[in-house]
Structure formats: structure tokens, C-alpha cells
């Protein structure tokens with residue numbers, strides 16, 4: 015067993031870190047946070063430097079971690095324009111992949127994933143957005159909530175109900191995935207402002223009023239949408255673990271530098287604060303190992319949803335723990351540094367892509383099905 | 389809880405309902421309005437705990453803490469404004485026998501800013517925080533608290549919490565008129581532990597009440613959130629903890645040294661309670677419109693301003709061991 019990443023990936027990690035340290039300037043991070051402004055230039059630069067590499071998910075994971083370590087709002091903004099791409103990659107027709115994905119990969123378009131609705135996010139199968147077929151088109155009505163890239167994306171991979179469930183206990187039946195363009199008639203979006211953190215990212219509510227979607231925009235088979243989205247979460251949760259570990263590592267970097275600086279200035283640093291630092295460091299290591307395990311199953315085509323949920327759940331709780339504890343360690347000084355932003359950013363990790371509670375539902379269900387680690 | 393305290397709880401709850409609740413979000417975005425500052429004065433909340441001979445309302449400790457508690461439930465920023473005036477600024481001026489100035493503050497003619505400086509732990513040149521900067525400010529330096537005339541040169545600063553108040557950083561300040569030696573200020577600070585605890589507990593109640601209400605109506609998988617064990621059990625445990633802490637806060641029998649104990653526990657509790665309250669709101673908790681994220685931010689920001697993780701805990705340890713402890 016080897017706990018080191020291959021040299022090629024370590025080199026890549028260095029390259030991403032150098033990029034983030036150079037491009038994620040404190041001014042840009044502060045401005046995007048204050049103005050709730052999406053840094054589109056950064057998206058283009060990240061692409062131009064080849065830092066988002068879909069052919070190698072290990073690289074994507076490491077890029078996310080290293081970028082979020084420097085600034086989570088900017089790091090997520092730079093790596094989220096492709097959100098939902100895997101659904102199209104795995105299940106989209108050649109036509110859809112060609113039409114939509116290639117433009118995203120070239121940096122000519124931004125995409126988003128629309129699952130959550132005003133009435134619920136955890137209960138995916140309870141969604142209400144409805145698509146009925148009429149003259150070779152789907153007519154979509156409903157709304158989506160909290161959609162990342164919602165008012166800047168060109169199109170969305172969207173989960174909708176295409177038929178009522180065949181059995182009330184099987185609400186996850188009858189759901190399908192459609193590609194919905196922002197230019198389709200009846201589509202509207204409304205940016206949600208006033209987020210606690212990750213304010214550089216764009217979040218919006220989507221309004222769908224008799225939106226006409228061509229039949230060919232159905233992804234995969236009708237009625238299989240729930241499974242496609244769960245499969246997608248199993249992938250994206252590894253990347254949320256990476257965001258979380260980036261944040262936790264970033265908090266650890268800042269707390270360590272603070273205490274070292276205190277000591278070098280002859281200020282007393284007692285065991286209490288050193289132990290807190292040790293606790294963060296230990297949890298960061300543990301989270302990273304768990305993420306590597308989930309990633310190695312997933313990227314070797316043996317996805318293990320239980321380990322993935324453990325990795326996402328634990329890493330996200332580590333992110334908030336690390337940010338809060340770093341705030342405690344640094345006290346009034348931390349309040350005046352970008353640590354306060356990291357603290358605000360961290361909380362979303364326990365909410366999106368399955369809340370901490372949802373991850374525990376997945377883990378316990380699998381444990382009790384006897385579906386343990388291998 | 390004595391009768392006066394109970395009455396104060398009701399009065400201030402009503403005051404907050406009439407003057408704060410509907411504009412709580414506006415306070416976060418735009419700051420406390422002049423109207424609201426005036427209402428606090430008219431209601432007699434500035435100077436509430438000051439002896440009548442100094443121009444105050446002479447409330448006892450628990451009645452005064454009822455004010456802070458109820459204000460913090462609605463807006464931690466407003467509560468902190470009252471705290472910083474009553475528990476710190478007016479106390480320093482009272483001890484320094486500045487009766488005229490006290491009169492002007494209590495009547496709303498002037499407002500002083502506070503530079504907590506050395507009283508805050510971990511303050512450094514990077515964190516020269518000034519709260520509600522004014523033409524005249526109280527500065528707590530290494531050796532004295534002093535009255536500094538003139539607005540210091542301000543830097544634009546971030547603000548995690550207390551967004552309803554102006555908080556800033558400054559580059560340097562002039563020497564001011566000495567008011568009190570540092571030791572006396574520290575005594576005032578320690579006595580204010582009860583008041584800080586009242587704010588931490590008010591924040592916790594504000595957040596938990598929102599979460600309890602929300603989880604009654606929000607449904608997932610066809611059931612209200614409150615029907616799920618982890619939701620109901622966690623929020624009930626937190627509410628129980630809160631009630632027990634409130635009992636200590638509002639009891640006339642609580643011993644003096646319990647103030648520091650209560651502050652220590654309440655500071656940690658507020659961070660925990662607000663975090664769960666936000667979490668059980670799901671995505672909506674992450675938006676300021678729902679009014680729960682401000683409690684989460686303020687709990688952490690106020691922790692850095694009102695609780696000194698090392699010095700306060702050393703004072704606590706000394707009270708437990710009866711001698712200097714916990715310094716390695």
C-alpha cells in the first residue's frame with residue numbers, strides 16, 4: 015500500500031497551487047465576495063492553462079482541493095462551470111455531447127445542474143417540476159432553487175417528472191433528465207443574493223413556465239433520471255470532499271502561520287492552542303485518506319456510495335471544524351483576515367450535494383443492507 | 389427570575405417586536421438607524437444598569453441581562469451596542485467619575501466609540517478594531533483606559549459579525565485623557581461576563597426558535613422535519629441546555645464567580661446551537677433572508693470580541709483551583 019500520489023500528480027498539485035497563489039489575489043477574492051460577482055476571467059484563465067482536465071479525474075480532484083485551499087469562492091467558481099457534465103458524458107447521446115459538452119470544454123459555454131426545488135433538496139424524488147410530451151416536445155413547468163451558475167449558465171442538466179410514479183412507494187420512478195437551454199422560451203432565472211459564503215459563485219432560482227424542450231434533449235432513457243442523478247452525486251460528492259479538504263487545509267495553513275508568527279514575536283503560545291492545531295491537522299489527514307479511498311474506487315469504475323458518502327460527510331464536517339477552530343485560535347486577528355471568509359464559505363459543504371444528515375442516511379442504509387466496504 | 393426581571397423580559401420582547409424584528413435584515417444590510425438609536429435612548433436602555441444618582445435606571449443585574457438577552461434574540465448588533473455602552477463605556481466613565489459625560493450619553497446627546505485594544509485577546513497591530521467610531525472614543529490601552537478626542541484614521545475592514553454596527557480598523561490614534569488604570573478596566577470586563585453570557589444566550593434562543601418553527605413546517609419525504617429523530621432530538625437537547633443556562637443567568641441566587649463560568653459555557657454553546665439551527669434550515673439557512681445565518685456569524689465574531697479563550701479560561705481555572713493554573 016502506498017499513500018503517496020504518483021509524482022505526476024504531485025507535480026500537477028504544485029502547478030495548480032502556483033496558479034492559485036498567483037491568480038487568486040486577495041483583492042479579487044475580496045471583491046467577488048463583497049459584490050457577489052462571478053469571476054468569469056478566472057474561468058477562462060483556468061481553462062487556458064489546462065488546469066481543468068476531464069480526461070483525468072484525479073487531476074480534477076486535486077485542482078479543486080488546491081484552489082479551494084487558497085480561496086474557496088474563487089476555487090469553486092473556476093471549477094464549477096462544468097457542473098453536471100458527467101451526466102451527459104455517461105448518458106447523453108452523441109448529438110447532445112457534441113452539441114453541449116464540447117462548447118463547455120472549449121470555454122464557450124457554462125452549464126449547471128438543476129435538481130433542487132423550492133419545496134425540497136434532500137428529498138430528490140419528491141420534486142414537482144413536470145414535463146409532459148406534446149408534438150415531439152417536452153413542455154416543462156415548475157421551478158428549481160439554489161442552482162449554481164443559475165443566471166450565468168447557457169444550459170442545464172435538469173431532473174423533471176415525466177410520468178407519475180407507478181407505485182406511491184416508488185416516487186423515484188418516472189423521473190427523467192432533460193437538457194434545458196436558458197434561451198428556450200418560458201425560461202427565466204433570478205439570482206439569489208445575500209449568501210453567507212461562496213459569494214463569488216452564482217446561485218439562482220430557475221422559473222420554468224411552459225418551456226418547450228425538444229425531445230432529442232432527453233438524456234438517456236425516460237424514467238431513469240433518478241438513477242442518473244444518484245450516480246452523478248456519487249461522483250460529485252468526491253469533488254465536494256475535495257472542496258472541503260481544500261478549505262480545511264487552508265484554515266490549517268492560516269492557523270499554523272499565525273501561531274508560528276506569534277511564537278517568533280515572543281508571544282506565548284500554550285498547549286491549548288497547539289492541541290487545537292493538532293486536531294485540525296489530524297482530521298485533515300483522515301479526511302484526505304478517506305477521499306482518496308472513495309476516489310480510487312470511483313475512478314477505477316468500482317464506485318462505492320457508502321465510502322463516498324463517508325468521505326463527503328466527514329470532509330465537510332472537517333471543513334467547518336477547521337474553519338471554526340482556526341477562528342478560535344486566531345481570535346480578533348482572524349476576524350480581520352481572509353479566514354473569516356473561509357469560515358463563511360465552509361458551511362455550505364455540509365449542505366450541498368447531500369446534507370450531512372443525508373450522507374448518514376446513505377451510510378446507515380448501506381451498512382444495514384450488509385453492503386459494507388467490499 | 390424576580391418580578392422586575394420578568395417584566396423587563398416582556399417589555400423588551402415587545403420593544404423588539406415593535407422596533408427590530410421587521411427590520412432585522414435591514415439592520416444587517418444598512419446598519420442600525422438613527423431612529424432605532426433614539427428609541428433605545430427613549431426606552432431608557434442606555435444607562436439601564438447605571439445607579440439612579442448617575443442618571444441611570446438602576447436596574448439590578450438580572451433585569452439588565454433580560455434586556456441584552458431579548459435584544460440579542462432579535463438583533464445581536466443592537467444588543468452589542470447596548471452592552472458596549474452600558475457594560476463597558478458607562479462603567480469606565482462611572483468609575484472615572486465623569487458624570488457630565490454620562491449624562492450626555494444617557495440622553496443621547498453624544499455617542500462614544502470603543503477601541504477594545506488590549507482587553508481583547510490576540511489583538512495586534514492587524515486587529516486594532518474600533519466599534520462605532522465617533523468623534524470621541526474610549527481606548528483600552530496596555531496601562532490605561534483613556535478618552536481619545538477626534539476620529540482616528542480608519543481603514544476599510546471586513547466584518548464577519550455585528551454588521552448592524554460600524555466596526556473598522558484604524559492606523560494610529562492620538563494620546564487621550566487617562567480615565568482608569570488597566571486593572572480596573574479588567575475588573576469591569578470580568579463583571580460584564582454575565583452580560584456577555586446574556587447576549588450569547590439571546591443569540592442561541594433567536595436561532596433555535598427559528599429552527600424549531602422551521603422544522604415544524606418544512607417537509608421532506610412527506611414528513612415534517614421535526615418528526616425525524618436527529619432533528620427533534622438535537623433541537624430539543626439544545627433547547628434544554630439553553631433553558632438550564634438561562635436559569636443560572638436569571639437567578640438572583642447565582643454566585644458572582646458564576647458569571648465567568650456561564651460566559652465560558654454560553655460562548656461555546658452559542659456557536660454550537662447556531663450551527664445546528666442553520667443546518668436544519670438546509671439551503672435556506674445559507675441565505676440572509678431567513679435571518680438565521682446572522683446568528684451563526686455573530687456567535688463566532690462575538691466570541692472573538694467578548695470571550696478571551698486563554699485569559700478568561702485562566703480566570704476560570706484560578707477560581708476552580710484557588711490558585712494560578714493553566715498557563716503552560
Ligand SMILES: Cc1cc2nc3c(=O)[nH]c(=O)nc-3n(C[C@H](O)[C@H](O)[C@H](O)COP(=O)(O)OP(=O)(O)OC[C@H]3O[C@@H](n4cnc5c(N)ncnc54)[C@H](O)[C@@H]3O)c2cc1C
Nearest residue numbers: 129130134135136160162367369371608616667668670671
Ligand atoms: C449555494 C448553494 C448552491 C447550490 N447549488 C445547487 C445546484 O447547483 N443544483 C442543485 O440541484 N442544488 C443546489 N443546491 C441545493 C442543495 O443541494 C440543497 O440545499 C440541499 O440538498 C438541501 O436541500 P434543502 O435545502 O431543500 O433542505 P431540506 O431538504 O429541506 O433539509 C433541511 C434540513 O433537514 C435535514 N433533513 C432532511 N431530511 C431529513 C431526514 N430524513 N432525517 C434527518 N434530517 C433530515 C437536512 O439534512 C437539512 O439539515 C445549492 C444550495 C446552495 C445553498
